[in-house]
Amino acid sequence: MAKGKRKTKKQLTIKETQSEKRIDDIEKAAADYKEARDERMALTKDEVKTKAALLASMQAHKLTKYRCEDIDCEVELKVKEMDVKVKKIELDVDEGDEEAAAAE
DSSP states (O other), rough: OOSSSSOOOOOOOOOGOOOOOOOOOHHHHHHHHHHHHHHHHHHHHHHHHHHHHHHHHHTTOOOOOEETTTTTTTEEEEEETEEEEEEOOOHHHHHHHHHHHHHO
């Protein structure tokens, strides 16, 4: 299946199966939700693939923890669970000042 948005045709309305009055804002909200849900589900598939690649890379380098300072995150390999957790880290302002002073 090709990546990208998949357009689906709107279903024809059969009067007997619909309520007497269509509520346009509910119809639009439901359609928006369905589209967002479908996008999230597609992203979940991509996340699973990239997480597996991260796990394999951590194993190949025999690392259990890795700090990615460029993107402010820390990667921890959970060996018993064979899982990878990525956490956002907060950089201390003082820590950055010390590194700048050491560089001078």
